[in-house]
Amino acid sequence: MHSNRDFAWLHLAFLLAVTLVPFSTAFLARYIQYHVAVIIYWLTIVLLGMVLLMSWRYARHARLVKDEMTADAHAAIEKEGIALER
Numbered sequence: 001m002h003s004n005r006d007f008a009w010l011h012l013a014f015l016l017a018v019t020l021v022p023f024s025t026a027f028l029a030r031y032i033q034y035h036v037a038v039i040i041y042w043l044t045i046v047l048l049g050m051v052l053l054m055s056w057r058y059a060r061h062a063r064l065v066k067d068e069m070t071a072d073a074h075a076a077i078e079k080e081g082i083a084l085e086r
Contacts, residue, residue: 002064010055017047 024044031037056078059065 004062004064007055007058007062007064010051010058014048014051014055017044017051020044020047 021044024041028037028041
């Protein structure tokens, strides 16, 4: 896989989202009885999935993925990403 500046920024956005996980998890642990805590936690998880899917789609669009990848592999990754969006 190749890279470029925009792809690196997408990965930095993913890492930023990863830094939210401990805070949302601690918030959930402390306020488990409140629906807001669950919503914040799941929004963090959804954000992670969306950034990964955006990263994958950008990599395909910018032709950063090696040509040796099969169409089945592309479809499987896309299917997993779509499942995360639901």
